[in-house]
Amino acid sequence: GDSVTQMEGPVTLSEEAFLTINCTYTATGYPSLFWYVQYPGEGLQLLLKATKADDKGSNKGFEATYRKETTSFHLEKGSVQVSDSAVYFCALGGNSGGSNYKLTFGKGTLLTVNP
């Protein structure tokens, strides 16, 4: 079945450092790929998405490129801020042949950015 493996945390960075959170996936067919962010005590917010190979999703300075050849969707940001501290989830969206499209999530990566 579908699965997502993402970089184990926690990740601690200083403000303005470069961020990479690795994500790889296993899926049949052609899934869509997502990054969601969860701030303390809140639900999930969509950060960015890509729907086909070589697409690049971007939002708020974050970027991720859908790499079919390496089955990866790594999240990057050039200069993190304290406000980026949160848990980041990589997810793939797909179905198993029916009409249902569900999300399969990784375990999440806790990012802490220190001033």
Added chain:
Amino acid sequence: ETGVTQSPTHLIKTRGQQVTLRCSSQSGHNTVSWYQQALGQGPQFIFQYYREEENGRGNFPPRFSGLQFPNYSSELNVNALELDDSALYLCASSLSGVGMATQYFGPGTRLTVL
């Protein structure tokens, strides 16, 4: 545009009891999906509702059931609560069409089973 809302925010139940959680989907959306997020884990798909019918289910027992109403809002019911049901329950709404629709999440209901 109103986002996804869930109620209640927090809930405490005892083992063996039953619970109902509620979700109002984002305006214009016709599909609701429910997820269970245990502490320190990623969300796990429970089931999805489209046009008032269950449209796919994850690896959860039948004591997890749901409903979708004509206004696309939804309920998640859990019978015979177990300690392991303690989790954050997330509802997500989307507009189903061709292919994968982006799912937008509510703030969740934190369920504690004692």
